[in-house]
Amino acid sequence: MIIIVFGLPGSGKSFFASRLADKLNVKYISSDQTRKGVHALGKYSFEDKMTIYHLMAKNVDEDLNQGETVVIDATFHHDAMRAIFINLGKRRETPIRFILIQATDSITKKRLSGIRQDSEADYAVYLLIREQFEMPEIPILKLQSENDNIDRMTQKALEYLRGSYE
Known part of the structure; x- marks a missing residue:
């Protein structure tokens, strides 16, 4: 199975997806x-982003060959980014599930004001991607990220995935 965790920068998607x-x-x-692994920090043109998404899809394809289920964490803010993985899932006849993580502007702004381990995104990037965000027209689970609800979010996600995962 492919599990896509997506949303705007600062939404809490990486924190949630890793857990x-x-x-x-x-x-x-x-x-x-x-x-970071391919030394592409600072490269954020649409083409640069698509290169990263294609590389992630290649890695997922290899993991699926090993019988792995994979959780993928990225903004996936364009339909073209999601299409790469939707097509991979269809080609592999592998279920794919989407979980959208959302947060209020005030929580996001606070999260993005601090130093973050892997992301370079700041509040200006958040505003830009929010403007570019294309809401998918496919079934998704929407979860609201707050500062103290990771356990509830995880439980809702597990319930959502349970029918597909078992």
Whole structure:
């Protein structure tokens, strides 16, 4: 199975996605970590972003060959980014699930004001991506990230995935 955790910078998606992967004991792939791994920090043109998404898809494809379930963490703010993985899932006949993580502007602004381990995104990037964000027209689970609800979010995600995962 492919589990896509997506949302705007500062929404809490990476925090959530890494914990969900731990809870499920599955592979975790992050666009931020992938970008760092190929020395592409500071490269954020649409083409640069698509290169990272294609690289993540290649890694997911290899993990699926090993029988792995994968949690992928990225903004996925354009339909073209999601299409790469939707097509991979169809080609592999592998279920794919989408979980959108959202947060209020005030929580996001506070989160983005601090130093973050892997992401270079700041509040200006958040505003830009928010403007560019294309809401998918596919089934998704929407979760609201607050500062103290990670356990509730994880439980809702597990319930959402349960029918597909077992």
